[in-house]
Amino acid sequence: MPSSRIRPLENPVTFTLDGEELEAERGEPLAAALIAAGKTTIARSPKFHRPRGPACMRGACDGCLARVDDAPNVMTCLVPAEEGSAVVTQNRLGPRDTDLLRMTDWFFPEGMNHHELFAGVPGIQTIMQGFARRVAGLGKLPLEAAAPRPAARRSADVVVVGAGPAGMAVAVRLARASRAVEVLDDQLTPGGGVTALAREDAAAFEPIRAAFSAGVASGAIRLRSRTTAGAVYGRDLLVAGEEGAEIVEARALVLACGAHDGALAFEGNDMPNVMSARAAGWLLSRGVLVGARIAVVVTGGGGPFGESFARAARQRAEVTVLHGEPLSIRGSSRVKGVRVRTATSEREVDADAVLVDAARSPAFELCQQAGAALVHEPRGFVVKADDGRIADGIWATGEVCGLPFDPHALEAHAALVATQIAS
Numbered sequence: 001m002p003s004s005r006i007r008p009l010e011n012p013v014t015f016t017l018d019g020e021e022l023e024a025e026r027g028e029p030l031a032a033a034l035i036a037a038g039k040t041t042i043a044r045s046p047k048f049h050r051p052r053g054p055a056c057m058r059g060a061c062d063g064c065l066a067r068v069d070d071a072p073n074v075m076t077c078l079v080p081a082e083e084g085s086a087v088v089t090q091n092r093l094g095p096r097d098t099d100l101l102r103m104t105d106w107f108f109p110e111g112m113n114h115h116e117l118f119a120g121v122p123g124i125q126t127i128m129q130g131f132a133r134r135v136a137g138l139g140k141l142p143l144e145a146a147a148p149r150p151a152a153r154r155s156a157d158v159v160v161v162g163a164g165p166a167g168m169a170v171a172v173r174l175a176r177a178s179r180a181v182e183v184l185d186d187q188l189t190p191g192g193g194v195t196a197l198a199r200e201d202a203a204a205f206e207p208i209r210a211a212f213s214a215g216v217a218s219g220a221i222r223l224r225s226r227t228t229a230g231a232v233y234g235r236d237l238l239v240a241g242e243e244g245a246e247i248v249e250a251r252a253l254v255l256a257c258g259a260h261d262g263a264l265a266f267e268g269n270d271m272p273n274v275m276s277a278r279a280a281g282w283l284l285s286r287g288v289l290v291g292a293r294i295a296v297v298v299t300g301g302g303g304p305f306g307e308s309f310a311r312a313a314r315q316r317a318e319v320t321v322l323h324g325e326p327l328s329i330r331g332s333s334r335v336k337g338v339r340v341r342t343a344t345s346e347r348e349v350d351a352d353a354v355l356v357d358a359a360r361s362p363a364f365e366l367c368q369q370a371g372a373a374l375v376h377e378p379r380g381f382v383v384k385a386d387d388g389r390i391a392d393g394i395w396a397t398g399e400v401c402g403l404p405f406d407p408h409a410l411e412a413h414a415a416l417v418a419t420q421i422a423s
């Protein structure tokens with residue numbers, strides 16, 4: 001049994017996966033409960049039906065997509081487990097773990113353009129179109145059409161996008177300056193990358209977290225979790241949340257969007273139980289261990305999540321940390337090992353889970369829409385704004401500006417931004 005829970009459930013609920021009853025901690029992401037139950041193959045790639053599992057635990061891959069309570073293509077890493085939740089895997093023929101449509105991967109090892117398969121051949125073309133729809137589709141439509149929900153328009157004083165350490169730090173300072181601060185975050189809980197660190201590593205960020213929690217508890221900061229800032233149009237911010245969509249014009253908008261996990265191209269990188277070290281650390285902090293024999297690959301520019309995970313997990317699992325470049329995963333639908341090129345040699349280690357800690361790329365997208373200047377670096381596009389100001393009334397701060405994931409650097413830049421806004 002590769003994955004497991006390391007502490008008992010405090011508030012268990014029962015949900016189902018394809019009709020099978022499973023337990024979860026109330027409110028934890030459904031994907032976390034599935035991993036804890038050893039159900040790591042959740043989705044299938046749309047065309048070749050390769051098995052996919054949660055890789056990011058933050059709504060940034062497609063490994064956890066499933067039908068939940070009759071809604072298709074739900075990212076189960078962003079949905080809290082409730083009593084009676086019904087999760088159904090999609091786009092498979094036959095059992096979830098085998099999926100007979102996987103044959104397309106074996107029959108077309110060089111790839112296949114399903115749009116042209118037998119196109120123009122009378123009769124066969126129609127049959128093949130039906131087959132292609134079955135093979136390449138993703139989910140089925142909901143049983144009922146959702147009622148339209150018009151977007152509301154409103155104004156706000158300060159809106160901060162992102163409740164990672166940078167967003168928390170700037171929100172705290174602006175709340176202390178008596179500004180009405182609203183923080184939007186698309187995750188279930190605030191904290192960003194801090195929540196993926198071992199306790200001793202997270203301690204350095206504790207003053208920021210404590211001040212933010214106090215601000216939220218007192219009402220000085222309004223935190224809206226599970227709320228996505230989708231786009232910036234001039235001074236308008238498109239926001240999507242549980243209640244629907246809205247367009248918010250803030251007197252000051254701060255984009256603290258953080259960074260994406262580093263994604264590397266190597267053979268087998270999409271296999272279930274190959275995931276970012278940050279995601280595995282996040283799961284561990286919630287009591288879910290992703291394997292019994294875990295390889296952590298830290299590449300140049302990576303950190304701190306791989307080493308931090310190893311520190312936290314070593315008492316409970318066999319953890320090997322390798323500094324180098326992952327070359328390939330051994331296994332066809334289940335991880336059996338990883339081959340890594342280190343500074344001196346190539347090594348292969350046995351593992352039932354492989355964690356990758358690569359250089360993270362700034363989540364620059366909203367900043368670019370707002371008009372930010374970008375510089376391209378090996379890790380990705382970085383917002384170029386020394387004082388954080390990227391447009392009239394819009395600022396950026398944190399890793400999106402290329403700052404290191406370091407509490408002092410993040411605090412200092414947040415202070416610079418907050419001073420400009422408050423003055």
Ligand code: FES
Pocket residue numbers: 031053054055056057058059060061062063064065075076077078
């Ligand atoms: S999108 Fe859910 S694990 Fe990546």
